[in-house]
Structure formats: C-alpha cells, structure tokens
Amino acid sequence: MARIEIKQSLCKGCALCTTLCPEGLIEIGKRLNESGYFFAVFREEGTCKGCALCAKICPDVAIEVWK
Amino acid sequence: MARIEIKQSLCKGCALCTTLCPEGLIEIGKRLNESGYFFAVFREEGTCKGCALCAKICPDVAIEVWK
Amino acid sequence: MIQSVIMAGFGGQGILLIGNMLAYAALGEGKHVTYMPAYGVEMRGGTANCTVVVSDEPIGSPIVGKPDAVIVMNLPSLKKFESWIKPEGKLFLNTSLAPADERTREDIAFYPIPANDLASQMGNARLANMILIGAYVKATGIVSQDALIDSLSKVISERNARFIPQNIEAIKLGADQVETANP
Amino acid sequence: MIQSVIMAGFGGQGILLIGNMLAYAALGEGKHVTYMPAYGVEMRGGTANCTVVVSDEPIGSPIVGKPDAVIVMNLPSLKKFESWIKPEGKLFLNTSLAPADERTREDIAFYPIPANDLASQMGNARLANMILIGAYVKATGIVSQDALIDSLSKVISERNARFIPQNIEAIKLGADQVETANP
C-alpha cells in the first residue's frame, strides 16, 4: 500500500509525473497554488506501486513516496 | 653541372644544409659575416646534383640552386 | 498634461503587453510617450512591471516615484506599489487575485475589478489584463478607447490576429466596470 | 662618488654577464649599485646593453643619459653610444669588431682594445668580454680587481666553474691593456 505526497507549493504543474506514472495516478488539478500554477494531485483511488518514477522525474522535487 | 649559391649575409651557420647534402658539398666556414655568424660555404670541388635538398632545408632561404 | 502609470503583476499575466498597448495608443494620438519595463530576463519566475508616461510635452524621466495611477494584477504587486501612488491618484486592482481589503490607502480613487473572474466568464482567463487596461483608459481618458483598440494590431502578431475581437470585447467590458467599481 | 657605465654589443657577446659581475663586485665592496639591462627577450637577434651605476650614496636613477664610461663590443653599439659619454668620460672599444677610426669624439679618454683577437690568442674567442671588463675596472678603479674576480663565482654556474681560471686570466690580460691602450 504505497502512496505519494505532492507538495502543492513546490509543484509547477509541468505534468511530467502524470506521463510517467505507470498507474496513471496523478493528474493536473484545477486549482492554482500561490505561485499561480495548476498543481498536480494524487488520485487516491488507484493502487500506487511506490515505484517512485513520478518522484524521479519531478523537476521540482515536489513528490515524496511512502511504502 | 648544377651548382648552388649561398647568400653569405643571410646564412646563420646552422649547418642543416651540411647534413642534408647527399654529396657533402657544403661546410661551415671559418669566417664571420656581418651579423657575427660563421657562414656556410659551397665546396666547388664535388658534383652538385642540383637536388636542392640544401635549399629546401635552409631556414634562412640563403641558398639558390642552378641547373 | 503629463500622466504616469505603473502596471504590475505575475510574469505570465500580460503586464508588458498592456503597457505596450498604452504606449502605442499614445503614439497613435501624437503624444509623447515613454514605456519602461522593469524586467528580469536573467531571473526566471518572479513579477513583472512597467511604467508608462504620456505627455503633451517632451518627457524627462521615464521612471516615476509617484505615479498618477497604478494597475495591480496580484497581491505582491499591491503590497509593493500601493504606497507609491500620488495623493489623489488612482488604483486599479484585480480583486480576483488581490482582495480589496488588502489595500490600505484611502486618499486615492479605488477601482476594484475582479478581472480574472470576468475574464473566465468570457471564457478566457488570459483576458484579465485587457479588462484592466480598458478600465484604466476609460477612467483616466489618457488616450481614447479607439486608440487603445487600434494598438492591438501593433502588439498582437498576425498569427494571433483572430483573438483581436475577443480582446476588444474585454477592453470594453473593462471600461464598463469603471462606473460599477468607482461610481 | 657615483660612477655609471653602459656596456653594449651583440646578443651573444656576454654583455649582461660582465654587467652583472660589476654589480656583484660593487655589492661585495658594500657599495650601492644598480644594474639595468636593456633587453629584447621578445625580439630575437639584435643587440644587448646594460647600465651599471655604482655609488657610495643611495642611487636615484638606474638609467643614465650621460654615462661616465661606455664599453663597446661592436660597431652598431659604438655608433649608438659614443655620443652619450659624459665630457671627459671613457670609451672602452673592442677594436676587433669596431675599428678605432670609426670613433668621432676627441674629448674623452679612449681605450682601444682588440678584445676578440686577444681572446682568440688565449684560445677562446668568448673571453673578449672579460678582457674588456678587466680593462674597465683597472682604468676606473670603480671596484677592486679582486672584487671583480670574486664576482665570477656568482655569475658562472657550478657546471661551468672549471672555466673560472681562464676568465681570471682574461680579466688580468684586460687590465694589462689599459696602459698600452691609453698610456
């Protein structure tokens, strides 16, 4: 039962994580953060494998992974 | 009947021509030129082939060759 | 007559674009004008602002310490520039991103305009800047609205010419806000 | 007492070496001294010269416009420096390479010395400079001959130490010329 945490304030909404997650668990949300970016959100529903690919590609080190 | 002419004033006595002449026709003389160098001299006695090796190696373009 | 305005906001909000429009509009009306961006090309992110001075006489400083008006598109810019405004000057505030109650001065004319919300209602959040410049021009009369609209063709590339009608609409919508905002 | 000398000749004649010797000799005798080469490291070929000033007092300029003496080892240097010599100064000329009749001044003491010929007679043409410095020191008494001889060990590397006796001989031979040259 792995999971990730996306630090909303660090995310710039680049969407690279969304393309790499093998489970399609991340999407760009509809809300702006304080820097004016639509940030990525973790869709709690699916099964996260804790593969950390999302974190490894995140240019803003906005993702932490728990397993 | 080839021959060479060494321009005494240009010669710096480096002796490179003496080492390259296949006929051993050139030697460094015993007189100084106006720049203070013992200059090379052509020993008229041997048979110059006009190969121009002496001229080609002369760093001071002091040698002309006739054939 | 000499009038100066500082416009400020986030990098992507099109601040420099409306600054340029105002400058072209003034030029179109045969006025003297200076447009001065404060930029940060070598620093990514951050805020953008520019100063436009319009005058009937040759202009000295393109930099002003006490602008006649300020157009503010986000909160940090409100904090930075509100205090600069000349007494009895004008503040045009994008209340969608900088709440009206964050302002502190009472000695100036205040034009609160929910530009992002209005723009979203128009179907394109990026029109917020047009709404504000429309309001500013209407409220100050610094140039005519026609001149402002004419300037669009100078700042919008041919490739994007199809967006011009939208922009005109937004300018007019902004102009309409002036009465509501500061009746 | 302050005495200055310019020494000049072709690049390879060991001018700077004898200049250095004189400077070391002066230092050895506890005098003030400056040694100033005019050099052309970035230009190959050409001439070399140096100026040495010896004094009992601290020395101002290491450059002199009117030297007390000039040591000349070739013809171009004679042409250049003869006119510089102070009235009643001294000219030491290597007549092997610069004929005595090329000189023009009569108001100075003249020491014609066939240094190259003398050196060749000693079996080593490169000693010409030693002969001239020997003569100069003898004629001026600027330093003692002993001090000059002592300076050899400062300027000649250990590898070449075996040549020192030859050099001493040449210095003495030079000193001996003074009387003959300028009786």
Add this chain to the structure above:
Amino acid sequence: MQAAEKKVFERPRTLKEVPFHFCPGCHHGIAHRMVAEAIDKFQLRERTIGVASVGCSVFLYDYFDVDVIEAPHGRAAAVATGVKRARNDRIVFSYQGDGDLASIGIAETIHTANRGENITIIFINNTVYGMTGGQLAPTTLLGQKTSTSPYGRDFMQDGYPIRMTEILATLEGTAFAARVAFTTPKNINMAKKAIEKAFQFQKEELGFTFVEVLSACPTNWGLSPVDSMKRVENEMIPYFPLGIFKERKAADVL
C-alpha cells in the same frame, strides 16, 4: 498501518527545502537533485565546494547546502581548478550550461580536462542559452530556430552542434566522461549512476570527470514540458548519443 510505512523517496539532505526558480518542466531541477543525491550517497556534503556558473543554474548556492563560489560566465572549470589546487582533499564540482561550458568556457574546460584536474563537471546541454532568453548555443541542432538563429541553425553560417563529451573523452586527462538524459526510467537510472560514478572517481582521485546531461528548456523551446521531453528523446539523443565514452581503470593513472 502508518507505523510500518517508510519513506522510499525523499528530498536529499544536500538539497535545501527551497523551491527552485526554474521554469515548469525544466530539467535543471532533476539534475540538481541527482547531484545532491550523489553527494549524500558518499557523505561528501561537509567537504564539498561547489562552483556555480552563469546561466539558469547560477543560484546553485540557494539550493545546495554546501560551500559555493560563483564563477564568471564560462570560467567555472578554471575556478574549480583553483579551489582544488588550494584544497586537494575537498570534493569540487562545477555545474555549467552549454553556453557557459562549450562556448565561452571551452578553453578552460578542455585544459582542465587535459591537466586531469581531479574535479567533476556536470554539463547541462539544453541546446540553447536559457538564462538570456534563448539564443543560439554551440549545441543548438541544425535547423533549430533560436532568437539569434531566426532562420534555423545553418552550418555554413553558425557551424555544427558541438559534441563535448566526445571531445573530452579523447583527452588523456579525462578519467570519466558520459552523456545521459532523463527521457525514460532506464535513462534516468543510467543518469543517476553516471553522476554517482563521477563523484566516486573524484573521491578515488582518478582524474577529471564529466557528465553531460541532455536537458529540456521548455521556455525557450516554446514547447510544453511533456513535448520538451519528447524532443530530447527524438531529436537530441540521435545527434548526441547517450553512454559512457571514457572510463578509466585505476591502473591508468599510474
């Protein structure tokens, strides 16, 4: 159960808790993280001195919790040489863009490698001058439009995209030279290993180490971050092949 949960990916110690100023989707951030991880891995933070270069990565010191000196544009390799010669028991790395390293700084780069200075250079090749607004870089691909090659790079006019890793690999002083990218999970892993190896080699005093990172500049390419990633894969890698171009065995030094 929360208690059993373990953090399997976290921000490296050497990277401060500060948001990057980079544009969205800029690969500088990924490269930063990997360098910090390598420093953490070998526990080098307290003896590392970083050299910041002039380019989008100039604020290195805002992110890396190590001592940092700021070099003039292009001179980071020379500065790093000075640092290392003065403190040869410290770990010294520079982090440079393609304009910085391959254009204005190519002399310092080549001679630092040729001297075999025991330092590490991380080289960010994004085929463009990022910080100054997208001008032609020595690595700009043929045909690529930039703000100073508005008609596309033409070799008759602007010359050819330069392959730094290949050039440096030919030099005797280079101990390790590799080119990496972040386009696929496999490439990401390879990149991480290469950067680690560079620091490891430095630790073992094997000589000059160099990692070229093919990197995206969405802002100046005028592409989205996702499309930029594709461009790295489809356009850059074919011209700038990935791999290890030189890896010295310890014995070579002797």
Add this chain to the structure above:
Amino acid sequence: MQAAEKKVFERPRTLKEVPFHFCPGCHHGIAHRMVAEAIDKFQLRERTIGVASVGCSVFLYDYFDVDVIEAPHGRAAAVATGVKRARNDRIVFSYQGDGDLASIGIAETIHTANRGENITIIFINNTVYGMTGGQLAPTTLLGQKTSTSPYGRDFMQDGYPIRMTEILATLEGTAFAARVAFTTPKNINMAKKAIEKAFQFQKEELGFTFVEVLSACPTNWGLSPVDSMKRVENEMIPYFPLGIFKERKAADVL
C-alpha cells in the same frame, strides 16, 4: 655553359628579400618559405590577407609581401574569421605558435574550425614558448624541462601534451587537417604538399584547413640546430604522428 643554366630553386616572390630575425636553425623560416611558395603556386599573393600572431613569428609582415593584420596573442583565428566574413573572396591565413593556438587561443581555434570558416591555419608546434624565453607549452613533451617546468613536465602537475590536429580532425567543420615535419627529404616534400593542399582547399571553399608543423626551437631547447632536428624526428614524431588526419571530399560540403 652559363646561358643554359636555369634557377631551379629560388626565393618565392611572396617572400620579401629580407633576412629573418629567427635564431639559427629555427624551423619558422622553412615554414615561412613553404607558405610563400604555396601562395605563389596558386597566384594568390594579391588577394591574400595574412594574420600575424604573437610569438616568434609576429613579424610575418616583415617577410610576406601581402596585406597583414596583427592579432592579439591567441586570437588569430577569431581575427581571421572577421577578415574572411568581411571579404569572403580573399584568401585568409593565420600563422600561429603552440602557445598562441593551443593554449590561450584554443577556444578561438576550435570554434573557428567548428564553424567551418574557410581559412587556413599554419600551426607551428615547437613544444615551447619561443618568444618569451622557453616556458611550458601545452605541447611540451612529458619529462621535458622548460623554464616553468624546471623539473620536467609531469602530467599530474601540468597535464598532457595536447594533440591539436587530432582534436580538430574530429570536428565537422574541418576540411583538411595534417601534421608535418621537416626532418627528412620525404617529410619535407609531404609538408610542402600539405601546405599547398590547405590553400587549394581554401581556394575551393571546402572549409577550415589546418597544417601542424613540428618545429625546432634550438635556442630554448638548448640544442644545436642539427641536434634539434634529431629531437623532432626521435622525440616529437613518436608522440605527434605525421600524416593527413582529415581530408574532405568536395561532396561532403553539400
């Protein structure tokens, strides 16, 4: 009979009747003559602009009867680029020493080659800074003593002798790159041909052309001219192999 006699070797027209200032036995003189001969051969004198560099060959203009511009130390390739870009129908060559070209000027050299500038560089590698009195050059051989490597060049300290022809040959913009020497009649002929080919290529607008000449500096080597020649043959050639390293066929340009 005198009348039938023909001059078979004479001073080339492009070389003025002026004695060189070079030291006895210095190979600069031979290289000068060959360049002048190449210019004569293709009748280029009246449309050639030479670029003098700072080194023992700085007085290029005293010897070559062509228009000449004097470049700052190391920058001859950049100056030549400027000349050629301004007058692309002229023949432009620079003549540079190893300190000039491979040390301070390596950036300009590499980028000029990389841009494929249609110029010719004659590069005199004598493993030493001649003009300034024999300091370490980037081409100084390992173990060689110079006035700034008094204990002999040590790669741990000073790095490795750099092979410029090999580096330049790897660049796309280079049309012709060769290394030659004057040690034997065969090598002398090869040298002459290489220099001619460089000018011919330029005439045909094939791109950047480069000839490295292994050259003796008897003065700073502390050797006689004859022994210096032997050193070129026995010590330099083994490390700096002779030959043509790149020769572009016309078709490559297209």
Add this chain to the structure above:
Amino acid sequence: MTEKQDLVKGNEAVAMGALDAGCRHYFGYPITPQSDIPEYLSYHLPKLGGEFVQAESEVAAINMLLGAAATGVRAMTSSSSPGISLMQEGLSYIAGSEIPIVIINMSRSGPGLGGIAPSQGDYFQAVKGGGHGDYHLLVLAPNSVQELYDLTILAFELAEKYRNPVMILGDAMIGQMKEPLLRRTPEKIVEYPKDWALTGAKGRPQRVLKSLYLKDGELTAHNWKLHQKYEAMKKDEIRYEEVFVEDAELILVAFGSAARISRTSVMMAREQGMKVGLFRPITLFPFPEPRLADFAKKDVGFFVVELNTGQMVEDVKIATAGRSVDFFGKPPGALPTPEEIFEKIREIYPG
C-alpha cells in the same frame, strides 16, 4: 527616407542606426540587457547580404571585429559590462592599430556578476581606458531612443574620421525603454578614405595594421600621434546639451539615464522657482571640460548625479577647479526617482 515615428526599444534603435549607417557586419555574444541588438540584427543582416556572427565569447567577438574592420567595412559589436571587460585587451589593440569600430555598452550593474539593472558604474572604464596603455575611446552617451539611433550613426562616422574605436555608453534603462523614433535614414553616408584597409595587395604595396613598434623611438612617436588625435577630438567633437543653464545658480551635471531622470527633477525645481539648470555631456570623452570651466568662472554651484558611487564627478572637479561640487550617487540595484533627486537639489540649493 521614412518620416513616420514608430515606438521602438532603445536596443533596437541602436540596431536600426547601425543598419542605416551602412554597417553590415556584426560580431557579438549574448548578454542581458542588450540581446535585442544581436537578435534584431540576426534577423535583418542576412536579408541585407550582411554577416551576423554569434562569437564563442566576447574575447572572440572583439577580435573578429578587429579583423573585419581592418578590411575597411563598417562593423560593430555590442555587449554589457562583464562582456565589455573581456574586450579590453582587444580594444587596446584596436585603438593601437587605429582601426575604426563601433562598440555598444548597454551597461548593467557591477562589480562582478552584479545584476542586470541600469548602472553607470562603467564610466571610468569607458572614459579613462579600461585596457592597457595610453589610448582613449571616443565615448557617446545617449539619453533617449532617438539619440541612441542618431548617435549610433554618428559613431560610425567618427570612428572612421579618427580611425579610433567609438563607444556608445548606454545602460539597461535606455536600452530597454521604448519611445517614438523617427528613423531618418541618412541620405548619404558620410565616409572617409580607406587608404589603410586590408583588401589584398593588388597593384599596390603591402598594407599592415599593427600595434607593435620596436624600433627606437617609433612607439613614442606612435603614442604622441594617438595623443594628437585625442587632442583633435577635444577641439572638434565635444557635444553636450544644456537646459536652463543661463541663469542657473546650481548646475546639475549628469549623463545618459541619470540625466534623463534628473531633467524631471530640474523641472520640479524650476516650478518651485529655484534657478537650477541641467548640463548633460553627450560626449564623455572628449569631456566638455571647457564649457564647464566657463560656468565655473561664474558664481555657480555644481551638482553631479550618477548611477554609481562617484566617477564622472572627478572630471567635473577637474573642469571646475576649485568650485564646490556636490554629488549624489545611486549605485545599481534601484534607480533614483526624479522626486528623490529633487529632494537633494532642495538640500543643496544655495540659500
């Protein structure tokens, strides 16, 4: 010859001026805040058959310029402070070899990397000579977009007239601002004989451009020759602008963007009835020393305003020997406002 005004950025006005002066060869390296110049030229030069070369560095750029200009073509480079520092050796060679070039310094904040904001910290470097040896650039300091254009054209003429490098010293403010520009393309480009240009020695003796002089006395003579050119510039090329100086009791002296801002401050002072004038050197070298010396004969105070901690103020002191010279400096990082300078005027204003 177009007569219509357009809204133009300062940097672009420079590029337009260069094109209209007949310059077809540009060599440069990108640097903020002047990259609009190479960007504009990289677009336009190829269409005009010119050459735009992005050099590998500023060192390479200045030397490419040396090579190109040596052949007699009009050529230029542009950069900003750190890049200009890298060009100092080349500039010294160019001045020494008497090659006419134009160089633009849209200066930014220093020292070091500093920042990209406007600054006048490079006055000394530009005016006293940042490179080695005894030489001077002719330095022009525009303060408007129109002047950037006009002085760029003039720069090419003066460079050829004196066979000397001419620098336009601007800064991030005037380079980035936009104003209406009247692009009055010259009807005829003023040119000077090019009997020194390297074009190949066809049918004439060899020509050499160099700065090395080793023969006895040659270099001394060469230095004096250069000196004479600088004296000639002092005689013939001094340019300045004066506003309200006739009756002024206090003369504010400022150049470039500091002058532009100060102009408003002087207006404010006049509105308050203070007799304040503005003296704006347009040529920084030659410095309008004689004109200031004239004012110094009257009972008038001087007030120098610079975007630095005090550089041109030294030249004002030399010119006004003995007079009181006040100084207000604002080193880079934040521009002074007209109001701020006006406050200083009020403090200083006599009585």
Add this chain to the structure above:
Amino acid sequence: MTEKQDLVKGNEAVAMGALDAGCRHYFGYPITPQSDIPEYLSYHLPKLGGEFVQAESEVAAINMLLGAAATGVRAMTSSSSPGISLMQEGLSYIAGSEIPIVIINMSRSGPGLGGIAPSQGDYFQAVKGGGHGDYHLLVLAPNSVQELYDLTILAFELAEKYRNPVMILGDAMIGQMKEPLLRRTPEKIVEYPKDWALTGAKGRPQRVLKSLYLKDGELTAHNWKLHQKYEAMKKDEIRYEEVFVEDAELILVAFGSAARISRTSVMMAREQGMKVGLFRPITLFPFPEPRLADFAKKDVGFFVVELNTGQMVEDVKIATAGRSVDFFGKPPGALPTPEEIFEKIREIYPG
C-alpha cells in the same frame, strides 16, 4: 631571518616577497617582462609544498586565483599589460566577491602589443578600475627592488585586511633591474580572520562567495559597503615618500620608475640651488590627495612626470585644485634620462 644583502632582480624580489608572505599558490601565464616571477616560483613552490600552475591564459589564471583565494589561502598572479587587460572581468568579480588576492602588473608599452619597454600607461586601468562596475584595487607602486619585496609582503596583508584585490604596479624597468636586497623575512605573518573562506560546510552553515545580488536594494547596499572600504583605505592606507619638499617651490610628483629617475633630476636641481622637491605616491589608490592638498595651500608649483601622455596628472589636479600643474610625459619606447627631466625642471622652475 636572513640579514645578508644579495643582488636581486626586481621580478625575483616579488617572488621572494610572495614566498616570505606565506603565499604558496601561484597561477599565471608567461609574458615579458615578468616571466622571471613564474619561473622563480615554478622552481621554488614545489619544494615548499605549494602549487604552481601555468594557466592556459590570463583569463584562466585570474579565475583559478579567484577559486584558490576563495578557500582562504594566500594566492597571487602576475602578468604585464595585455595580460592584465584580459583579467579585468575576473578582477571585477574578485572585488565584487570580496576575495583577497595579490596581482602584479609589471607593465609594458601599449596600447595593443606595443612593446616590452617600461611604461606607465596602465595607471588609469589600475587606479580607476579597468573592469566594469564601481570598485577599486588597492594599488602599490614600488620604485626599488627592496620595495618590490617589502610591498609584496604588505600587499598580502592589505588584501586580507580589506578583502580586496591588491595590485603591485611595476614596470619593465624595476622588474628587470637588479639591486641589493635585504630579504628580511617577517618573523610573523600578519593575518586576518578567514571566517568567510570556503573550506567545506563541516559543522557550520554553508558559506557563499558571490557578486550577484538581485533582491531589492541588496546590490545598492553592497556597492555602498564596498565604497566604505575604499573610504577606509583613504583614511588609513595612504603611503608616500617625500624628498626635499619642506622648502620646495616646485614639487615634482612621480611614482615608480618615473620617480626613481626623477630623484636624480631633483638632486641635480638642488645642486644648482633650485628649491625642488620630490613627492612620490606609494599608494596610487588610495591616492595621497590630502597630503598634496596641504602643499597646494602654500605657494608652490607642481610638476608631474610620467611615462605616458598624462594620467596621474589628473589626480594631482584634483588634489591641488586650482594650482598650476605642469606635466612632462614620455610615452613608452624610450625612457627619459635624469638629464632630460632636469632640463624640464629648469624650464618650469619659477623665476
């Protein structure tokens, strides 16, 4: 601590001074007339465990120096005019980053390649700042072999005291001349805290040395901070030498080798009964302005002698505001003789 005098070349005295000041890191590139310095150090440094690096260029050298000195070690470079020009960007960074370094300019003739003869054409570059931005080097101008040695040691101390680059401005004359030197190795090297040095952030917060300041007002503050240092130098570091100035009616002002030659001319004048004195600035920045201003209060004339066409004369004019200042310049190519200067004195001497 050796007490014996030896005959030493000026350049070597610099190298000895550096070693005796504890400098163990040298970075440089050969250039006449200073190559004796790197040659000497390449021989001695390895024996002392130091590092001698022949850089690929002067640009590389100054940046290696920046890196080494940033770690807190004493480090230096040396060069001559064209090489110093190439270092201007680096120097501006070093000053801006407040890194203590020592740089030697054994200046030669310019502009451009010029020649290798002595010259003082680099005064402006050294003193006004040849690089971009508002900064100053502290500049020392020795005029003897002994002073070359002593001032080199002092240079390292002052560099650390002010965290500022210190330049020794010599020339081919004092660099090449030999004189007796007393190598009085300091008993204790004067050092200053190095709480800014980059040594690895072990057990302490990160340290950063940089010159980029982008936050509002930061760079302005940084520039004023640097300015305060220069003001402090003006207060505490002015050095000069005076000969016969007390009763002088004419004060000859000269530095370095021009002063050395002039000293003999002044002696000649005194022998003729002329009341002539010599004022020799030892620090060129800070310039001994207050001291000259004191003299200017008296009825005395000034006569500036320089090996150029007129540079320091400007600073003398500023210092002596209003006084008559005569100038004799000898640009490079031939040194003036004491006799020549004496003739000028005779022409100028009042009465």
